[in-house]
Amino acid sequence: MTLKSPKFWLTVLLLAGALWMIADIGRSMSSMATEPADADRPFAILPADQRVQLPDFAMKTPDGAPFSLADAVAKGPVVLDFWATYCGPCRLELPELDKIRQQYESKGVQFYAVNSNDEPSVVQQYAAEMKLGLPMLIDQPPIVSAALEINAIPVTIIIGRNRTIVAKLVGYDQNMKEDLPLALDKVVADNL
C-alpha cells in the first residue's frame, strides 16, 4: 500500500474518523462529570421551550397551615419531592435530600417533601423520628400529584421563576447526590 493508493487514504480517513468519535465521547463524559447536561442524568436542565409552567398549587403543612406555590416561588427556587412512607426508595432519598437542603437553603432554595398518602400525623412523626429538617407538605386529596401525572414515587422537581419546571427526576437515582447540587448551582447562578 503506497501514498498514491486509494486504499491507503481510505484507511487514513477511517482512522481519523474513529479518533474523532472517541475524542467526542471523552468530551461528553468529561462534561457529564461537571454539569448535568446529559438528558440521561438526573436533573438535566430542561431547554427553555420544554419548561412547563405550573398553576398556583395550594397545599397544607401537616399542621394545617396553607402553602402557596406562587408565594414560595416568589422567594426563590423550590424543590418538591413527592414521597410516602410505603416507598423504600423515597425513604432512602429523604435524608440525602435533607443534607442538600442544609447546603442550599442559605442560597435561597426552598425544599419541601410532599406526601399524598399518609396521615399528616404519621408524616410529622416520621420526619421527627428520622430527624428530618425538611419541611413537609400534605397533598390530600392528591390534586398536585394528579396534575403532575405522578404515577410512581419518588419524583423530585426543581421549580424556577414563573413556576416553571426547570428539572425533574423520576425514581431514585444515586447520582442525585451529585447532580441535584450541580443543577441547583445553575438554577441559582442563571436565575432560572
Next chain:
Amino acid sequence: MHTKPILGLIACAAVASFTLPASAAPKSYADITAVASPASVKPGGTGKLVVSVKLVNAKTHINANKPADPFMIPTVFTPGKVAGVTFGAPIYPKAQSVTESYSTKALLVYKGTPTITVPFKVAKTAPKKPIVLTGSLKIQGCDDKSCYPPVTQPVSVTVAVK
C-alpha cells in the same frame, strides 16, 4: 494493512454515542384476574376463588400479606358479602425474601404471578342459578427505583349453582 479492526472501532464508538430514549412507564404494573374452581357448584358444595396478580415487569414486586417492614402496605384480599356464600380465610402464597438496592433489610414480597386462593361454600338452600362472587384486592408495588401508589381493585367471578 487490516481495516476490519478500525471499522469495528468505529461501529463501537457509534453505538456508545447513541442515546436510548427513556422507556414509557407502564399504565398498570399489575394485571389482576380471577377464576372460580370449579366453575359450577352444587348447593351445599365448596369451591375456590383464585385471584392472580401478573406483575408486568420482572423487577416489580408487591408486598407480602405479612410484610417485614411495618411501613409496607400488605397485599390483602377482602371477600364481598354474597348472599348464600360463605368465604373462608384467603390463602396467600409464600413470600420471597428480597433485598432491594434501596433497602437495608430484606423485604417479604411476591414477584412474578402470585395467586391468592379463597375457599368458599355455597349454602344448601342456595337457588340453582348463577351467583357472582365478589371481593377486592389491595396491592402496593415497587421496583428497584420507584413505588406505585396502593390500589384496591374489585374482583368478581360468576359461578353456576346447579
